[in-house]
Amino acid sequence: MNTATVSDAETPRSLTARILGTPSVGPLLVLLGFCVIFALTNPRFLATHNLSIILQQTVIIGVLAIGQTLVILTAGIDLAVGAICVLGTIVAGKLVNLGYDPVLSMGFAILLCTAAGLAAGGLVSGLRLPPFIVTLGILGILTAALRLISEGGAFPVRDPFLAWMGNTMKLGGFVLTYGVLIMFTLYAIVWYLLNQTKWGRHVYAIGNNAEAARLVGIPVRRHLLSVYVLAGLIYGIAAWLALGRIPNADPNAMQSANLDSITAVVIGGTSLFGGRGGLIGTLIGALIVGVLRNGLTLAGIDPLWQDLVTGILVIIAVALDQMSRRRS
Amino acid sequence: MADHSPHVVLEARNVVKTYGHVTALDGVDFELRAGEILAVVGDNGAGKSTLIKTLTGAVHPTSGDILLDGAPVHFKGPLDARHAGIETVYQDLAVAPALDIAANLFLGRELRAPGLLGSLFRRLDKKRMREEARRAMGELKFRLPAIDNPVESLSGGQRQGVAVARAALFARKLVIMDEPTAALGVRETGQVLELIRSIRDRGLPVVLISHNMPNVFDIADRIHIMRLGRRAAVVTPKTHSMNDVVAIMTGAATA
Ligand SMILES: Nc1ncnc2c1ncn2[C@@H]1O[C@H](COP(=O)(O)OP(=O)(O)OP(=O)(O)O)[C@@H](O)[C@H]1O
Ligand SMILES: [Mg+2]
Secondary structure: OOOOOOOHHHHOOHHHHHHHOOHHHHHHHHHHHHHHHHHHOOOOHOOHHHHHHHHHHHHHHHHHHHHHHHHHHHHOOOOOOHHHHHHHHHHHHHHOOOOOOOOHHHOOOHHHHHHHHHHHHHHHHOOOHHHHHHHHHHHHHHHHHHHHHOOOOOOOOOOOOOOOOHHHEEEOOEEEEEHHHHHHHHHHHHHHHHHEHHHHHHHHHHHHOHHOOOOOOOOHHHHHHHHHHHHHHHHHHHHHHHHHHHOOOOOOOOOOOHHHHHHHHHHOOOOOOOOOHHHHHHHHHHHHHHHHHHHHHHHOHHHHHHHHHHHHHOOOOOOOOHHHHHHH | OOOOOOEEEEEEEEEEEEEEOOEEEEEEEEEEEOEEEEEOOOOOOOOOOHHHHHOOOOOOOOOEEEEEEEEOOOOOOOHHHHHHHHEEEEOOOOOOOEHHHHHHOOOOOOOOOOOHHHHOOOEHHHHHHHHHHHHHHOOOOOOOOOOOOHHHHOHHHHEEEEHHHHHHOOOOOEEEEEEEOOOOOOHHHHHHHHHHHHHHHOOOOOEOOOOOHHHHHOOOEEEEEEEEEEEEEEEEEOOOOOHHHHHHHOOOOOO
């Protein structure tokens, strides 16, 4: 009767199926496609100088997109990414300009960003409010508060420690800022957390099926809280990166951080419905956004058009995600 | 069977559960004896699922007592029940569709790598989990595609197999299954029933919720009949017919 055992029923997936099934292949092709188009239309695009500029321009969105990925994997969304990051730049800049120790100032600013993540996570997990509304509320509160603190305008921040991330080193003809290295380090650490630890696996499980996660005994609420706290910490580090790029604290900065970070995550193949995707895709997605903005700038196209193209891109990516879910 | 006070493993006394104005359980009693397969039957909405959720900590009873081996227990959540050795296959399956079979088998109970890699860097031992999953599925003789396929790529019956295997693999005290054969074909139903017998033969009692009367009469030692959130009767396949049980379920007769 029971002749069929697992061994003979087990059909290992073929190599092509594995490669095509690897979610980051599609985004990688898109990235290469854009690179080819820009390289063909503008010889300056592929210059080492320009490539290292692209990386530097990608750093902030790239790091913000790490936190955004974590939140989206739990089937949430974070509309306060930019606002929390700006909170970090303004607080650190203000304190240093008031004469406080730069290390303590930056540390305190990062802590404050983490606290903002804690507040968002607390409202989402404790009161079970929708992440969309919670982070939209925090965005509104922070935007108003930061304009009040900075009396409306941007102000310069001139301090070597706060600008540390902007320091450069040479790697073969390639100029890298410390910020670029920090970005890759953060990607490596969070990738490890997501893919090699129980914590990461439970992030996926919660995004997939929160009730199932609860029934198998995963402390869903505490886990969600930890996700938002980690995201806040990452936005705080992004604030330090931002000060290293532009020594200026501007309450009106990062207006397109939501659009760009969400685009990076979604183009990278992470599902807005949660539980599917990952960080490698997000890194590629962030590079796509960076390449796109850089290439369009080189072509002399107005930044407004860049937002327009990014907007179209994110809608296409979500549509593809939606379609692939309907089919399965 | 020993009629002189058999050991009661899991017991509920006068349990009430209300959701707002809805009374899901209206003072239900429940008794699972050592080594038996106890079927729980009742109409849709009779409170079967709610009853087992209160027994496993997934739902907190509004009032009433739950006793494990005669001692009162207050499970704060499903994890407490799992720690106490109670495994449950929920009606809505509790699997994470995008995770693979091995990950689902070990969900919430992941194995960590040995040594510093595990203790300091918290690294999962994916290889060992895959091997153990493969071995377990082999022992249970469940026909499944490769263990690293996502659960969403499986058929309904295969998903059921994953959920049942998970319970069978980890149970130390008893197993509760809420309609484990509802989505299955004849062949797979047979496999699950076989699995349930083998769990009992290992000495663990099983609670089986089912709408399938022939299955129930085939496998159960006793039948607990739910009606309107209460226990209407407990009968055995020897003393009552399927028609008797249906009559009690619908209120047309009493035991
Ligand atoms: N979370 C909930 N909120 C509100 N009412 C609920 C909830 N869960 C169950 N109920 C109600 O409690 C009653 C019993 O439901 P339960 O799911 O226990 O029935 P059941 O016997 O398992 O039915 P079925 O055979 O359809 O699975 C039903 O009237 C149901 O609508
Ligand atoms: Mg039910």
